Amino acid sequence: MALLAFSPLADDGRCAKTGVGRGEPVHLGRAHRWQGRILAASGLALLPWLGYLAGTLPPAEAAAWVALDALEAAALLTAGTRLLRADVRHRAPAAAASVLLLADACVDLVAAAPGLELAAATAMAVAAELPLAALCAWLASRPAQGTSGAGDEAP
Numbered sequence: 001m002a003l004l005a006f007s008p009l010a011d012d013g014r015c016a017k018t019g020v021g022r023g024e025p026v027h028l029g030r031a032h033r034w035q036g037r038i039l040a041a042s043g044l045a046l047l048p049w050l051g052y053l054a055g056t057l058p059p060a061e062a063a064a065w066v067a068l069d070a071l072e073a074a075a076l077l078t079a080g081t082r083l084l085r086a087d088v089r090h091r092a093p094a095a096a097a098s099v100l101l102l103a104d105a106c107v108d109l110v111a112a113a114p115g116l117e118l119a120a121a122t123a124m125a126v127a128a129e130l131p132l133a134a135l136c137a138w139l140a141s142r143p144a145q146g147t148s149g150a151g152d153e154a155p
Helices: 002-005 031-056 059-084 089-111 116-141
Strands: none
Touching: 031 059, 031 089, 031 116, 059 089, 059 116, 089 116
C-alpha cells in the first residue's frame, strides 16, 4: 500500500484507467493487448511448473526454485493484467519480472550440468526467459501513455 503513495494516480484518487486528473480514457492498443496476454499467459504457465519443481527437486533446492519462479509468476501476472486493463502502473512489475527472468536464466545456465541439462537450460533461456525479460524491460522503460506526466497537477 505504501507504493501507491508514489503513484501519480494516487494524487487525486482517480481510477487507473483515466489520465492523471484529466478524466480522459486511456485506450488500450492492439500491441498492449498482445503484450498483456503474453505476460499473463506466461505467469499462468509457471503455476503448474511450480508444482512440478516442488515434487521433483530435493527440498532445499525446491524451496529456492519455487520461490524464484513464484515471484516471476506474480510479477508477470501483475504486469500482464495491468497492461490488459490499460493501467499505467504496469512498469514496476514488468521491471521486476525482467530482473527475475534474467537472474533465472543466468542461474539455470551456471548450475546446469554439461550435456543434456545444459542444452535444456540454454534452450529455455533462448526461447522463453530472455525474450520475456527483454519484453518486460522494454515495457518498463517506456514512458506511461495516457498521462500528462508525474509532475503535472490537475487543473
